[in-house]
Amino acid sequence: MNGTVQRPADRYGAPLLSKRATRVLIGLAAAVFLAVVGVVGYWVASPPIRSDMVGYDHLAENVIAVDYTITMDPGTEAVCRIQAMNEGRAQVGFVETTIPPQSSRRTAHHVEISTQGEAVSAEVLGCEPT
Secondary structure, three states, rough: OOOOOOOHHHHHHOOOOHHHHHHHHHHHHHHHHHHHHHHEEEEEEEEEEEEEEEEEEEEOOOEEEEEEEEOOOOOOOOEEEEEOOOOOEEEEEEEEEEEEEOOOEEEEEEEEEEEEEEEEEEEEEEEOOO
16 A cells, blocks of 8 residues: 555545545635635724824813814714723713714814812723714
């Protein structure tokens, strides 16, 4: 023998697909899988609305001002969620603000959050189109 094991065709039957057809189908399945992964990755990596925190300022013991920018297509309306946090990173203030349609792609915004205690930081949780 030459080292390869042959399947006895009379016992097990002939293969359903030839070796070449099997290789082509495996290559096609791999290409489809990679295409799906690429499309899903593109959707996840490029959200329709991006928000960036610029800064925050303590106006009073129970009020914090937040400045942030939004990047979205002109004419899009969005809702943004912003929270204020205390030293232990517990939420002490929250606001949901509606951003009306804008004429430019990147716009700056300012919001003041009333808090239930002393806030030491703030963050933009995210923005979604309405």
